[in-house]
Amino acid sequence: MFNFESGDINMMLSLLNMKLRDEFSDLDKLIGYYSLNKEIILKRMEKEGYFYNEEVNQFRKI
Template identity: 45%
Template sequence: MLSANNLETIDFNILFSVVNMKLRDEFSSVKSLCSSFELDEKILMDRLKKHGYVYAQKNNQFIKSDIENS
């Protein structure tokens, strides 16, 4: 499902949903999720940021940013 090969091409809505589900159910941080799936953390963060989402460490999930970064 999530892999280094499809991180930049997977449908954004699927990526967002899967990442937040994995963070909620299985991982305590983005770093541990990326390590487990061998993902480039910067690419993941940049892809989500491009769509206006940032990582909220307190909630361990990606949330809509107050500041749009288009």
């Protein structure tokens, strides 16, 4: 699987949004399924200007 602590941010964005679109109805289900650290993911995404939008179930740039 992808290294969410140090992997390329563009690949991370693409992977997360694809999984959210195709397999998971919300971020918590994706996090739980893969046993990921939600805090690390949110911090890395926010650092690059991306935030999770629950309404559309995607990370988007603000």
